Amino acid sequence: MAGQRASDRSVPVPVSLHVRIGALSLPGAAPTQAVHIGAAMRQELAALLAAAGASGLERSVSRARLDAGTLRFDPSARPEVAGRQLAQAIARALLRTQADDRGGDAQ
Secondary structure, eight states: OTTOOGGGSOOOOOOOOOOOOSOOOOTTOOHHHHHHHHHHHHHHHHHHHHHHHHHHOOSOOOOSOOOOOOOOOOTTSOHHHHHHHHHHHHHHHHHHHHHHHHTSOOO
16 A cells, blocks of 8 residues: 555464474484484474474573474385375474463464
């Protein structure tokens, strides 16, 4: 609209998110499987957190450790499946942490 200031418009603000996973321990996985699991995890985690957007991740979360629960993988499953499951568990834990910090429920 003419005459409307830019600050008055509802414009999405880009959100920057950096997730650092110091070590990913995958007992029983072959090195090549671990590479594929890690790649699938990164891709899925990026998609899940992008979908959650700023409303799901309003504040900085700084944790030395994030408990994403215990996951059991079918040894015959493709590494990509395990990576996606791992990312889903991490995203749930991150979003739950945000909800806990706000005193609410992320779901």
